[in-house]
Amino acid sequence: MNEPRTYPGAPVTLPLRLDAEPKPVPGCAHCDNIAMEHDRAQANGDASRRRDCNVRLRRHLSADHR
Incomplete structure (x- = not known):
């Protein structure tokens, strides 16, 4: 007899995401903070x-350091 499924x-x-952490831009105060x-x-x-x-750093990098 088959077991009832409880999932669709x-x-x-x-x-598995192993993205490297973003690196701050040297000399940028916002990156440093x-x-x-x-x-x-x-x-x-x-x-x-x-x-x-x-x-936050990825968003800042893409907006201000392109």
Whole structure:
């Protein structure tokens, strides 16, 4: 006898993202501020804030350092 399915289909396999963390542009005060916040978050074990800093830095880099 078949077991009842409790899901609509096969499981989804997501790729493991190993993107390198963004690098601040030397001499940019905004990059430096985000990088310092990132370093504090990493030192305190705050992975959520660290990822938030990465997102903010990527957005800043794409908007202001193209």
